[in-house]
Amino acid sequence: MRVKRSQLIVIRRAPGNPRQARVQLAHGVVTAAVGRGGILGLKREGDGGTPRGRFPLRMALYRADRMQRLRTVLPLRAIRDGDGWCDDPRDANYNRLITLPCARSAEGLKRKDHVYDLIAVLGYNDGPRVKGRGSAIFMHLARAGYSPTEGCIALSQRDLTRLLAQMRPGTRVVVLG
Template structure:
């Protein structure tokens, strides 16, 4: 009798472990507890190119909005699953190079790239001033795909450099806030060079970045703190409503200002 009980207990434990594994695969483990700043944007659906964005900070274990919601633009062809800290293993279509879609999921915020020698006054965040030798590689065959590189001699660049060098003097790229999609590590052809940057107009859609008015972007840059491990969550509404709790995002009620 005792042996039967032990075997039954083992079977029950095994079924519990299997259920837990399925739950983790289905819903993900959620945001790491170190994430204290979260940029949230919710699109109406997968084909949307416009939405709203809001900044949240965690206070006493709860997400609180730090600023009013602002309008943003996404990829000209809408959204598609990206490769970040959450969302990478979701079923469905995933981002590819030149597909004109913004990656959905949750992503770390990386370095800020700028033409200026410093960030806007009051900002304190890791940044890099773009020089003549800087490039962001979008060649899917390159070992440096989706990476920032600096060549040693801009006066004698390699053949690939001209097409992949970072632009100079383009107002929309004055501030490039890195969204670390497909970065840890990069997968060939899974999409590259995803940033927050200045919009080219109130209705000008992007190739996959998230854009906004310059004043709003500057406010975002001033708000960022590296020690709070900022992340970006971008999802269509239906996915957000299905995943917010398991992923540790603000509730739809807390994020009501960005819900379409």
């Protein structure tokens, strides 16, 4: 029996700009923003770096009040009031989707800006979770001008929507330095 190779989405640092990247999609190469700390081989909580490595995509979250349900093979869920992501290494729910409010530090997912209108959760530091190694590493929507993120990978809405639609089971994101 022949085994199909997983589809890879390759992200490479843009020449001359450590805070931007190039992403190969089926329709061509597109621009993305990466962390203000660049792409790092050793990621730590709060360093602003995008982790280097090969990661599965776990799920997609979207703002149903701002966009239509999209096509993807990923588990898909609308972001709810009170959804958050724990970024406190001392919490038992570190690097997990949680319900706000919580006693520790967490990032709200239902934001006023549009950055989290669409999120693809990367399988980074989640099996097993290592406290302090970094949390909330997503692919999400880019700000104007592709300004740096806090460690995530940010694409235009058009490009992230296309990426999620072209995925197949087993797709991996490969982040190169």
